[in-house]
Amino acid sequence: MSELSDLYQEIILDHNKRPRNFREIPSCTCVAEGNNPLCGDEVKVFVQLESEKITDVAFSGHGCAISRASASMMTAKTKGRTREEAREMSQAVRAMLLGPEVEPPRTLGDLVALSGVRKFPARIKCAVLPWHTLEAALDGESAVTTEE
Amino acid sequence: MTRSFDVHRVRADFPILNLHVNGHPLTYLDNAATSQKPRTVLQALNNYYEQQNGNIHRGVHYLSQIATDAYDRARERVAHFLGVADPREIIFVRGATEGLNLVAHGLGEILLKPGDEILLTRMEHHANIVPWQIAAQRRGAKIVVADVTPEGTLDLEDFYRKLNPHTRVVGLVHASNALGTINPVEEIIRHAREVGAVVVLDGCQSAPHFPVNIPKLGCDFFVFSGHKVCGPTGIGVLWGKSDWLDRLPPYQTGGDMIAKVSFERGTTFREAPEKFEAGTPDIAGAIGLGAALDYLETLGADNLVTAEKALLDHVTPQLREVPGLKIIGDTKHKTSIVSFTLDGVHPHDIGTILDNDGIAVRAGHHCAQPLMDYYKIPGTARASFAFYNTTQEADALVASVRKISKMFA
Numbered sequence: 001m002s003e004l005s006d007l008y009q010e011i012i013l014d015h016n017k018r019p020r021n022f023r024e025i026p027s028c029t030c031v032a033e034g035n036n037p038l039c040g041d042e043v044k045v046f047v048q049l050e051s052e053k054i055t056d057v058a059f060s061g062h063g064c065a066i067s068r069a070s071a072s073m074m075t076a077k078t079k080g081r082t083r084e085e086a087r088e089m090s091q092a093v094r095a096m097l098l099g100p101e102v103e104p105p106r107t108l109g110d111l112v113a114l115s116g117v118r119k120f121p122a123r124i125k126c127a128v129l130p131w132h133t134l135e136a137a138l139d140g141e142s143a144v145t146t147e148e
Numbered sequence: 149m150t151r152s153f154d155v156h157r158v159r160a161d162f163p164i165l166n167l168h169v170n171g172h173p174l175t176y177l178d179n180a181a182t183s184q185k186p187r188t189v190l191q192a193l194n195n196y197y198e199q200q201n202g203n204i205h206r207g208v209h210y211l212s213q214i215a216t217d218a219y220d221r222a223r224e225r226v227a228h229f230l231g232v233a234d235p236r237e238i239i240f241v242r243g244a245t246e247g248l249n250l251v252a253h254g255l256g257e258i259l260l261k262p263g264d265e266i267l268l269t270r271m272e273h274h275a276n277i278v279p280w281q282i283a284a285q286r287r288g289a290k291i292v293v294a295d296v297t298p299e300g301t302l303d304l305e306d307f308y309r310k311l312n313p314h315t316r317v318v319g320l321v322h323a324s325n326a327l328g329t330i331n332p333v334e335e336i337i338r339h340a341r342e343v344g345a346v347v348v349l350d351g352c353q354s355a356p357h358f359p360v361n362i363p364k365l366g367c368d369f370f371v372f373s374g375h376k377v378c379g380p381t382g383i384g385v386l387w388g389k390s391d392w393l394d395r396l397p398p399y400q401t402g403g404d405m406i407a408k409v410s411f412e413r414g415t416t417f418r419e420a421p422e423k424f425e426a427g428t429p430d431i432a433g434a435i436g437l438g439a440a441l442d443y444l445e446t447l448g449a450d451n452l453v454t455a456e457k458a459l460l461d462h463v464t465p466q467l468r469e470v471p472g473l474k475i476i477g478d479t480k481h482k483t484s485i486v487s488f489t490l491d492g493v494h495p496h497d498i499g500t501i502l503d504n505d506g507i508a509v510r511a512g513h514h515c516a517q518p519l520m521d522y523y524k525i526p527g528t529a530r531a532s533f534a535f536y537n538t539t540q541e542a543d544a545l546v547a548s549v550r551k552i553s554k555m556f557a
């Protein structure tokens with residue numbers, strides 16, 4: 001039960017229910033689509049980059065509470081950052097979810113709530129997908145598929 | 149002889165039902181994905197490998213003989229289960245998927261021409277869609293899709309409107325794995341035959357739940373998977389009318405399926421079933437499937453129908469009461485499947501939280517994406533009951549689902 005409440009923390013449930021930046025940015029500079037063919041999660045990430053700075057970021061699509069909350073928190077955290085900072089943050093999140101269990105960097109703040117998925121291997125990919133997709137958008141790729 | 153039905157005694161036949169999962173007794177409600185196996189099936193598999201293992205149709209030695217006999221008996225057992233007189237119409241395959249691929253491929257070769265139509269329904273499993281798409285592509289034929297209704301039944305009016313003399317094949321699920329809906333196949337088959345269409349029935353979700361009598365149904369092909377009728381994985385059945393099996397080309401080729409092989413004079417094939425069973429088959433699986441069908445017969449088909457109906461009737465009204473819950477496919481004539489959505493909760497979250505309570509359900513699109521698209525949902529949570537489930541397990545499901553509904557409110 002406690003592992004379950006680690007997964008569905010208040011902040012995750014809140015972002016799931018009221019996702020931030022849950023919209024499309026029709027003519028943005030970078031966009032990528034991510035999907036997970038195993039569970040059908042689909043996410044589209046929109047980034048407005050102005051001289052290396054993320055001035056706006058949003059997402060659309062459908063997925064479980066974990067992927068929605070992850071995407072929502074991601075947009076809240078990366079808005080206003082540089083492309084490089086966003087990439088570093090994404091790598092730190094992925095390391096927190098997929099790498100060896102270590103104290104996550106303080107810079108992640110609220111995002112640490114996502115680490116509850118570590119106890120639910122089948123759900124890790126849900127949390128990772130939006131970040132993968134953000135990185136693809138920042139790299140100028142248009143589509144990613146994760147089964148990891 | 150059938151014994152009277154006592155669910156607790158029946159459960160004792162299934163070793164896996166004693167498991168604990170996440171600190172709770174296992175509540176296995178994913179029977180539509182695969183059923184659990186009674187001890188007699190496990191013993192048959194073990195006994196085969198300990199006492200009978202030899203390759204079939206090949207050796208003159210003792211083990212080859214008894215393995216061949218046991219394999220042939222399993223074929224007769226399946227024929228009996230389906231009400232089929234001639235066991236040579238029973239083809240052992242890897243599962244329903246392989247059976248459907250075999251038929252779609254074969255009918256593509258001998259039957260389909262450009263402009264022909266293959267009539268499917270929106271509630272088909274991907275296994276009864278994709279092989280037809282491939283066959284249609286190869287032959288220039290067209291897939292036509294009959295609609296479903298918002299309630300989750302087949303839209304018969306639409307179906308009959310789309311059934312016409314160009315319809316060469318009707319591919320139809322007997323009972324839907326995503327909704328539970330049982331289709332009125334006898335009536336449909338009658339109409340399909342009038343326009344001269346070949347009818348392929350996907351019996352994956354009917355064979356495990358109610359008696360199937362193929363001559364009475366009147367279809368041309370029927371498939372089901374062993375692992376869903378308490379048998380092992382890796383074995384399934386394709387039944388085909390013998391005149392079709394005579395005409396259908398082999399699907400795979402090699403040993404056991406040939407009459408004669410010669411570089412100089414060419415190669416000739418055996419007749420069905422061997423023509424369709426190239427290579428060493430899953431001998432143990434076939435024997436295990438035979439044991440599973442024996443087991444079900446001992447319990448009594450009518451007892452199983454009654455027990456599963458009681459579970460469905462017990463759980464459905466309770467689930468309907470849960471705030472935000474919607475049953476997808478809330479129809480009268482259905483198998484013991486409850487597919488549902490909860491407002492604001494993704495099916496995978498339902499699946500994870502139920503699992504945490506030891507309850508196994510399937511969450512997702514159930515290999516029926518066109519159906520999910522129709523309902524404009526990413527998927528459902530599906531609880532599928534078997535005769536060995538109890539009303540206490542149904543109650544545990546309801547309690548957990550209530551908890552989820554509160555948690556996400």
Ligand SMILES: Cc1ncc(COP(=O)(O)O)c(C=O)c1O
Nearest residue numbers: 243244245273275325350352373
């Ligand atoms: C209706 C239906 N058709 C086809 C299949 C495919 O069966 P299998 O995966 O055993 O080949 C299934 C099971 O998943 C099913 O429920």
